[in-house]
Amino acid sequence: MDPVERGRMLLAVADALDNARGELVPLADAETSLGEGRLVGELARASGQFRLFADVLREGSYLRATIDHADPTTTPPRPDLRSVLEPVGPVAVFAASNFPFAFGVVGGDTASALAAGCPVVVKAHPGHPELSRRLAEVVHSVLEPGVFAMVEGLDAGRALVTHPDIRAVGFTGSVTGGRALFDLASGRPDPIPFHGELGSVNPVVVTRAAAAARPREIADGLVASFTLGVGQFCTKPGIVLIPAGSGLETVIADRLAGGGRMLTPAIAEGFHQGVRRRADRIIAGRQQDGPDAEPVLFLADVDFLAARPEATEEVFGPACLLVHYTDDDLPRAVAALPGSLTATVHAEPADIAALAPVVAALRERAGRLVWNGWPTGVAVSWAQHHGGPWPATTSAAHTSVGAHAIARWLRPVCYQDCPPAVLPRALREDNPLGLPRRVDGAWTDLEC
Amino acid sequence: MDPVERGRMLLAVADALDNARGELVPLADAETSLGEGRLVGELARASGQFRLFADVLREGSYLRATIDHADPTTTPPRPDLRSVLEPVGPVAVFAASNFPFAFGVVGGDTASALAAGCPVVVKAHPGHPELSRRLAEVVHSVLEPGVFAMVEGLDAGRALVTHPDIRAVGFTGSVTGGRALFDLASGRPDPIPFHGELGSVNPVVVTRAAAAARPREIADGLVASFTLGVGQFCTKPGIVLIPAGSGLETVIADRLAGGGRMLTPAIAEGFHQGVRRRADRIIAGRQQDGPDAEPVLFLADVDFLAARPEATEEVFGPACLLVHYTDDDLPRAVAALPGSLTATVHAEPADIAALAPVVAALRERAGRLVWNGWPTGVAVSWAQHHGGPWPATTSAAHTSVGAHAIARWLRPVCYQDCPPAVLPRALREDNPLGLPRRVDGAWTDLEC
Numbered sequence: 001m002d003p004v005e006r007g008r009m010l011l012a013v014a015d016a017l018d019n020a021r022g023e024l025v026p027l028a029d030a031e032t033s034l035g036e037g038r039l040v041g042e043l044a045r046a047s048g049q050f051r052l053f054a055d056v057l058r059e060g061s062y063l064r065a066t067i068d069h070a071d072p073t074t075t076p077p078r079p080d081l082r083s084v085l086e087p088v089g090p091v092a093v094f095a096a097s098n099f100p101f102a103f104g105v106v107g108g109d110t111a112s113a114l115a116a117g118c119p120v121v122v123k124a125h126p127g128h129p130e131l132s133r134r135l136a137e138v139v140h141s142v143l144e145p146g147v148f149a150m151v152e153g154l155d156a157g158r159a160l161v162t163h164p165d166i167r168a169v170g171f172t173g174s175v176t177g178g179r180a181l182f183d184l185a186s187g188r189p190d191p192i193p194f195h196g197e198l199g200s201v202n203p204v205v206v207t208r209a210a211a212a213a214r215p216r217e218i219a220d221g222l223v224a225s226f227t228l229g230v231g232q233f234c235t236k237p238g239i240v241l242i243p244a245g246s247g248l249e250t251v252i253a254d255r256l257a258g259g260g261r262m263l264t265p266a267i268a269e270g271f272h273q274g275v276r277r278r279a280d281r282i283i284a285g286r287q288q289d290g291p292d293a294e295p296v297l298f299l300a301d302v303d304f305l306a307a308r309p310e311a312t313e314e315v316f317g318p319a320c321l322l323v324h325y326t327d328d329d330l331p332r333a334v335a336a337l338p339g340s341l342t343a344t345v346h347a348e349p350a351d352i353a354a355l356a357p358v359v360a361a362l363r364e365r366a367g368r369l370v371w372n373g374w375p376t377g378v379a380v381s382w383a384q385h386h387g388g389p390w391p392a393t394t395s396a397a398h399t400s401v402g403a404h405a406i407a408r409w410l411r412p413v414c415y416q417d418c419p420p421a422v423l424p425r426a427l428r429e430d431n432p433l434g435l436p437r438r439v440d441g442a443w444t445d446l447e448c
Numbered sequence: 449m450d451p452v453e454r455g456r457m458l459l460a461v462a463d464a465l466d467n468a469r470g471e472l473v474p475l476a477d478a479e480t481s482l483g484e485g486r487l488v489g490e491l492a493r494a495s496g497q498f499r500l501f502a503d504v505l506r507e508g509s510y511l512r513a514t515i516d517h518a519d520p521t522t523t524p525p526r527p528d529l530r531s532v533l534e535p536v537g538p539v540a541v542f543a544a545s546n547f548p549f550a551f552g553v554v555g556g557d558t559a560s561a562l563a564a565g566c567p568v569v570v571k572a573h574p575g576h577p578e579l580s581r582r583l584a585e586v587v588h589s590v591l592e593p594g595v596f597a598m599v600e601g602l603d604a605g606r607a608l609v610t611h612p613d614i615r616a617v618g619f620t621g622s623v624t625g626g627r628a629l630f631d632l633a634s635g636r637p638d639p640i641p642f643h644g645e646l647g648s649v650n651p652v653v654v655t656r657a658a659a660a661a662r663p664r665e666i667a668d669g670l671v672a673s674f675t676l677g678v679g680q681f682c683t684k685p686g687i688v689l690i691p692a693g694s695g696l697e698t699v700i701a702d703r704l705a706g707g708g709r710m711l712t713p714a715i716a717e718g719f720h721q722g723v724r725r726r727a728d729r730i731i732a733g734r735q736q737d738g739p740d741a742e743p744v745l746f747l748a749d750v751d752f753l754a755a756r757p758e759a760t761e762e763v764f765g766p767a768c769l770l771v772h773y774t775d776d777d778l779p780r781a782v783a784a785l786p787g788s789l790t791a792t793v794h795a796e797p798a799d800i801a802a803l804a805p806v807v808a809a810l811r812e813r814a815g816r817l818v819w820n821g822w823p824t825g826v827a828v829s830w831a832q833h834h835g836g837p838w839p840a841t842t843s844a845a846h847t848s849v850g851a852h853a854i855a856r857w858l859r860p861v862c863y864q865d866c867p868p869a870v871l872p873r874a875l876r877e878d879n880p881l882g883l884p885r886r887v888d889g890a891w892t893d894l895e896c
Contacts, residue, residue: 041523066830068827068832074827078829083832086811088844089812186639191634349867352867352869353869363861367859368862369861369866371864371866371870373865379526381526381529382514383886384516389638390640394639404512404860407845411845412835414831417818419797421800422800422807436891441503441507441830443509
């Protein structure tokens with residue numbers, strides 16, 4: 001299919017998803033307990049992603065079409081060279097538990113891979129099997145046969161990653177599961193790219209001035225963010241560095257609220273185990289069991305953060321580790337933080353100059369730097385980046401959200417002295433697709 | 449350093465290399481036997497690569513600077529999001545044997561990583577130690593301390609790939625060596641990207657009409673290409689599919705010429721072993737030993753190509769496998785070809801329509817499609833792509849030659865609602881670097 005046909009296909013999927021909302025949202029709620037309000041919004045985001053990629057195809061610069069005409073004056077003479085990004089081939093997508101629409105069977109990995117021109121085989125998440133099957137039916141109802149398929153079960157997933165015809169993998173899930181599949185993909189006789197989004201603690205630094213100026217605003221924002229969706233967001237703030245002696249931990253503890261049914265009993269049990277491992281650090285909330293989770297706050301110091309590897313592991317659910325820092329040991333605290341999807345700073349304007357080394361260290365460790373805000377909620381746009389250094393992802397150069405997510409499923413092919421009938425339409429001299437192209441070094445046909 | 453300063457640094461390295469030509473070229477020739485003429489050209493290419501990346505920095509779109517202003521009308525309201533590509537951190541570069549300048553200590557990997565803003569540690573190739581040390585001195589003479597270093601020896605190389613501070617690897621060399629280092633990089637507690645260019649057989653398909661129309665031109669071109677530099681090019685055509693009954697093999701055999709001293713005794717011994725393994729297929733040339741190599745032609749049929757895995761392994765040196773195909777088994781022959789840097793077609797205009805499935809299969813297997821030409825000689829330009837599916841490279845989405853080689857050493861960072869004093873200059877509202885940027889979906893400040 002050319003990009004125009006693929007764009008129509010993506011819009012048809014978007015419409016089919018929106019049209020099935022009345023059926024899909026209750027099905028998702030029954031299997032995930034995420035609530036109808038949140039799920040209506042998430043389905044809109046999922047269909048919106050298909051529409052964004054239709055825009056990306058229409059705009060066309062994602063193809064990186066480049067033409068260097070022959071130059072007989074160079075030594076040696078340069079031939080005519082034309083390159084464009086082409087689909088890598090069939091892609092395997094591992095759907096996530098926590099976003100049954102936006103990172104599920106019809107999530108951003110599926111939308112971006114179909115947009116790139118790659119057939120997709122999704123491995124459904126066992127947390128919402130009925131919804132997954134229904135979503136696959138909706139997709140099948142509008143796509144040609146052979147473009148999309150869904151499989152279920154761990155064995156099928158492993159078989160996908162090692163199948164000779166699969167050329168790349170998208171994954172959203174745990175560090176343990178992601179690492180095992182990454183190792184399979186990298187260990188193949190012919191290694192393939194594995195674009196995995198794994199675990200992230202999304203650190204927050206609150207300056208002394210910010211803690212003094214707006215303690216209640218920060219506490220309210222943090223509690224809302226780390227308990228959103230029962231703490232089951234990839235971007236949940238899991239470690240918050242607060243000034244020792246500021247008393248901010250008490251303000252936060254006093255405002256603790258939220259909680260509810262977790263996605264699956266197994267995920268709830270994982271949360272309870274994470275809380276138990278840090279039981280001696282609890283300052284608000286309690287050890288729990290069963291399918292529900294209440295928010296829990298831990299408190300520690302920088303020595304704990306720097307010395308105990310489990311201190312920087314993600315606890316999936318409504319738990320947050322506060323870390324008291326002094327002005328002297330803030331750099332050491334930041335240096336102990338692992339790679340994350342996001343890093344957040346709460347600061348006052350007068351803090352900025354002195355904070356520069358901390359900001360530089362956070363930039364090295366995160367894919368998105370949030371200022372005086374909260375990391376949960378990931379807008380789908382051109383500038384968005386949802387990625388980050390290990391263990392946040394297995395490929396920090398790529399994003400799984402936003403327009404650039406399509407780049408994961410493309411590879412360049414260069415055509416040397418090829419006649420027009422052999423060239424893809426994207427590279428023909430008369431530019432029949434009207435694409436923005438770099439010709440002899442300068443851009444042409446770009447919407448400026 | 450900002451891009452302007454880095455551009456100046458790259459130009460200073462280029463000038464220093466050119467100024468040292470009188471000393472560097474004889475040193476390279478003494479250690480590689482590649483000949484002064486070729487080495488003068490290669491050094492010019494190496495310094496030219498530094499100048500190309502200075503152009504890339506000046507043009508600025510490689511940074512992918514993107515701004516989406518806040519939009520309070522969306523649900524939820526969208527914050528201000530700005531993203532730009534930033535250097536990944538220190539890069540390890542493994543220099544190649546066969547291009548002591550252009551893929552060596554000062555090769556494209558080093559130039560592109562320095563251009564990206566990454567410090568570089570090169571592991572020198574043992575085939576030209578004195579040249580490598582002198583090149584490192586030349587680079588040191590113009591760069592600030594801490595930006596560049598060189599190490600020698602296999603142990604040092606392994607230590608580099610597993611060092612916690614190294615964030616990415618560039619490699620040019622053998623499948624065996626590259627695979628071992630790729631496995632080390634992928635097996636780290638924190639896996640890092642390994643951009644390796646390994647082995648490539650660079651298949652050629654000659655149609656029956658082309659073989660009939662211009663047998664001597666094709667034979668001359670092939671012999672010149674596969675014996676260039678004593679057959680020690682990554683893009684050497686190693687497998688040529690020719691029509692059975694065309695007699696083209698005799699025309700080629702009659703024109704066999706070339707050969708000479710190989711890069712190192714070990715490389716020569718590897719070539720002789722490769723020839724011995726296919727001794728029963730020799731139709732011109734002979735089994736050899738010692739430091740020199742003469743050209744050798746093998747002939748086989750499609751059954752041999754499809755059934756014997758060693759048939760599709762690269763023989764590094766002046767050897768070429770001709771494969772007789774019939775019209776019936778050409779698709780099977782093409783399907784048996786491994787991933788390659790290049791694929792070449794020699795055809796007449798009337799062939800093009802019927803050849804479409806063959807061309808499609810070659811595109812899937814190669815990074816560059818050459819029409820009625822030869823793959824050796826890789827122009828350094830915007831449209832060039834020097835990469836390809838495994839085993840040609842470990843990351844088919846990337847090129848090691850041309851402007852886009854810089855992309856291997858960059859990762860996005862997104863800034864959400866950050867004040868101007870926190871933003872990198874590339875993302876400030878007034879665009880102080882004059883960069884092309886995508887703002888609210890449309891390009892601005894682009895040279896069109």
